[in-house]
Amino acid sequence: MATKKDFSDDPVLKWAGEVLAEFQEQESRGEQESPDKENRLSEHFLRLTKEYERLLRSFDHVTRISDRYQKSLMETNESLDEAARRDPMTGLSNRRDMMERLSFELKRASRYDELFSVILMDIDHFKNVNDNHGHGKGDEVLVMTAKTLVDGIRSEDMCARWGGEEFLVCLPHTALDDAEKVAEKLRLSVASNSLPSGKGDSIHITISAGLAEYVKGFLLDDLIRTADDSLYEAKRLGRNRVCKAYTH
């Protein structure tokens, strides 16, 4: 239960209290020069003090209520920002969030001459899952794949849902050959997964992966295009495999 706020520390109220006490003391000692005038003055002063205290209270409420709304707004802002970066189905970062991260990594790599790689992945024949088992199962496959990918990368790596059934992993400080090992591990993990179809059998899926490593002078588009070309190559060679494009 809230208690009424105490303003006895307020310097103006303290001073006003002293002045009023002095008025009363003069009155009780019969030291007033013209009692009518002084009593009227004391009355006005008391009214002024009360009005001041009312304003003080009101100001206090206004600031506190305002602070509370501001805090709520900030919290809403944060959750909107979070929602704008996330894919609601898989809980992964969305393409927008990944683009920001890639821009950041690109700048860092170019400034400090560092390495980084990306893996672009696509679920093979995903349309068949939807067609044969329904979109509900298709969604479950996406969620399961997302979880497998996240579990298979380091905490400093990032995995995003890049498109419908496409995922992109960003691997900072990672050369192409090491990225290939990660991609191979992820491909195997996904291939070893299965999901009950609900009709007695299981749904198995595979992914194709295309790699790209940052090369000095690369723009974001160059990096994505390279990964895309590698992924295309993996699909062309029969899917369920990892392909890399050496760009230097």
Next chain:
Amino acid sequence: MQKLEIDQTKSTPFVNLNPDTGLLEIGGESYPENSKEFFDPVLEWIEQFLSSEDTEVTLRVTLSYMNTSSTKYIIEILDRLEQANEKGRPVTIEWYCDGDNDRELDTVEELKEDFSMPFEVKIREA
């Protein structure tokens, strides 16, 4: 006295002031470009109502957001009602809060403590 009815807009609350029933309602979101321009007529109406009629007054606040200057005006309205109540006018405040928000409830409970008129803190239906 005439009713004062103002429709809700994106940044200003709805206002329904009814002199016959004594029900004064304000709700919605309040962050007008010019709070003075918006609230002055409301305050003026309430002052006139308090001085000319003797109907029982209920102020029902269902605001979900107020900016700082709107808050100042709402407190001002509460102060006027409190003064009228001290002079014998029956006044009740019904302040509706978002049930999911403890911080809002706490703030309104604090506000309530500063008034001696009947002040009911209620939960707003979502």
